[in-house]
Amino acid sequence: MRVAKVMSAPEFQLGYPLKWPADRPRSRERKPALFRDGGSRLTMTTARRRLREQVHALTPTGKNWRALNLVLSMNIRFTASGARDQNVSRRDPEDPGVAFYFDLDGKPHVLACDRWDTVADNIAAIAAHIDALRGQERWGVADLRQAFAGHVALPAPDPWWEVLEVARDASIEVINAAYRAKSKTAHPNAGGERGAWDRLSAAFEAAKQERGA
Numbered sequence: 001m002r003v004a005k006v007m008s009a010p011e012f013q014l015g016y017p018l019k020w021p022a023d024r025p026r027s028r029e030r031k032p033a034l035f036r037d038g039g040s041r042l043t044m045t046t047a048r049r050r051l052r053e054q055v056h057a058l059t060p061t062g063k064n065w066r067a068l069n070l071v072l073s074m075n076i077r078f079t080a081s082g083a084r085d086q087n088v089s090r091r092d093p094e095d096p097g098v099a100f101y102f103d104l105d106g107k108p109h110v111l112a113c114d115r116w117d118t119v120a121d122n123i124a125a126i127a128a129h130i131d132a133l134r135g136q137e138r139w140g141v142a143d144l145r146q147a148f149a150g151h152v153a154l155p156a157p158d159p160w161w162e163v164l165e166v167a168r169d170a171s172i173e174v175i176n177a178a179y180r181a182k183s184k185t186a187h188p189n190a191g192g193e194r195g196a197w198d199r200l201s202a203a204f205e206a207a208k209q210e211r212g213a
Contacts, residue, residue, distance in 0.1 A: 009056055010065050012048070014082070015073035017209060018097050021110045022202050023154045030096070030117045035124040044084065047120040048072070050127040055102070057134060058144065066144070069108075071101040074119050098122040101153065105145060108153040160210070163203035172211045179204045 020026070037046045051072070059066045075093035078084055097114030100123075111129060113122040133147040161168045164178040179200070186192040186200045 010068050010070055012052065012070045012072050014078045015071050015101075016075065016077040017073075018075045018095060018099060019073045019101075020097055020099055020114075021112050021153065022198070024099075024110075024112045026097070027114045031115060033118055033121045034116060035121050035128075041118070042120040042124055044076075044120050044123075047123040047127070051100070051123050051130075054127045054130040054134070058104070058130070067102050067104055069101070069103045072123070073099040073101065074123075076119055092118050096122055098126060100126050104148055109148055109151045110153040111151055158199075158203070160203035160206040163199060164207060172208070175204070175207045175211065179207075 033041050035042050035047070037043070055067050055070065074097070075095050076084060095114070096117060096119045097112065098119060099110055099112040101108070101110050103109070111126045113125045113129075116122050116125060133144070136142040136147040137144050159168075161170065164170075164175060164182065166174055166178050170178075182200055184190060186197050188194055188197055
């Protein structure tokens with residue numbers, strides 16, 4: 001008798017710090033917590049469980065996993081065991097944004113949310129959004145590929161040193177000087193295009209993170 005091979009569910013990787021998709025705008029203001037668990041505010045454990053359940057539900061029972069290479073990116077650091085690193089901070093970060101990267105049927109996608117004031121709520125919002133997109137397939141409106149079409153991940157942005165036009169090993173002083181010089185013409189208030197300014201700002205933030213500044 002043949003026994004069907006059961007593939008284990010894909011594991012989530014936890015990415016730190018937050019890697020926000022370059023093509024997605026940031027929220028101008030954040031709202032108080034929306035999601036609840038038995039009348040209480042969500043914990044990280046519950047929020048991550050909700051997301052895991054929704055991602056696993058993308059694949060029909062007995063089929064190969066449709067969602068793979070799962071990376072949950074946020075400004076909270078976790079230990080190798082998956083527990084929150086209490087040595088960094090026990091509070092939610094100033095930027096509670098979350099970006100969830102995954103491959104759906106072999107194509108890279110990303111869902112990002114920073115509308116809510118806690119990391120847990122932003123994770124729960126992504127889970128709720130996946131549930132809504134799954135509904136389109138259940139109701140016969142669209143299949144999953146069509147439902148997720150607006151969330152295909154764009155190619156990675158250009159390396160920060162190329163955007164700033166500095167050497168890969170440039171010092172933070174050189175990086176700051178290059179950023180200030182380019183800001184004079186790239187900023188929207190100086191007549192620059194919003195896209196160019198966002199690209200410059202993202203490159204500067206990436207450079208500072210790499211230098212620990």
